Amino acid sequence: MNSAGGAANAERFMPDWLVGGLLRLALVPGLWLWGRAHAAAWPGVDPALIHAAEVWSVPVVSAAHLAQIAVWGTQICAGLLLIGFLTRLAGLILLAAAGVYAAWIAPEAWPATAVFAAAAFYLFARGGGALSVDGAIVATTR
Numbered sequence: 310m311n312s313a314g315g316a317a318n319a320e321r322f323m324p325d326w327l328v329g330g331l332l333r334l335a336l337v338p339g340l341w342l343w344g345r346a347h348a349a350a351w352p353g354v355d356p357a358l359i360h361a362a363e364v365w366s367v368p369v370v371s372a373a374h375l376a377q378i379a380v381w382g383t384q385i386c387a388g389l390l391l392i393g394f395l396t397r398l399a400g401l402i403l404l405a406a407a408g409v410y411a412a413w414i415a416p417e418a419w420p421a422t423a424v425f426a427a428a429a430f431y432l433f434a435r436g437g438g439a440l441s442v443d444g445a446i447v448a449t450t451r
Contacts, residue, residue: 329438332428333390336403344384347376354380367413382406390432393441400432 347358354376362372362379370378382402389399407426411419437443 324438325435326438326440326444329396329432329436330393330440332431333393333396333437333441336425336428336432337387337391340383340387340390344380344382344387347380348384352377352381365414367409379406390437393437393443396437396441396443397433400429400434403429404433 347355349355354373358376358380359373362376365372365375367375386399386402389395404426407422407429411422411426415422439445439448
């Protein structure tokens with residue numbers, strides 16, 4: 310049995326440019342709005358978030374740094390995903406963030422975290438699709 314035909318049929322049914330583009334655009338609003346809700350003037354963050362980060366007790370990182378990484382990291386990742394630049398790196402960062410969230414911040418929210426992690430893993434593994442800066446760069450190098 311030839312398995313190459315199955316992959317081609319799957320690509321025809323749901324092309325990577327569509328899946329990657331939809332996943333990128335689905336994650337952007339939530340990341341951007343969460344980051345803006347907790348941001349202050351650069352590089353500050355909302356003091357309530359710093360207090361929450363103290364409760365999270367993530368090892369190795371101080372609460373103030375953790376809050377800054379979370380706020381500015383979400384906004385940077387949202388911008389990168391919006392234009393589709395460094396999509397695989399952004400997917401890896403979001404996958405790591407989902408792991409931290411599931412392990413230390415809100416383990417009881419594992420179902421939503423699993424869905425978020427699956428989207429991040431897809432972006433890490435497959436990229437943002439042809440309708441992205443990454444896709445354009447790949448197309449010009451072929």
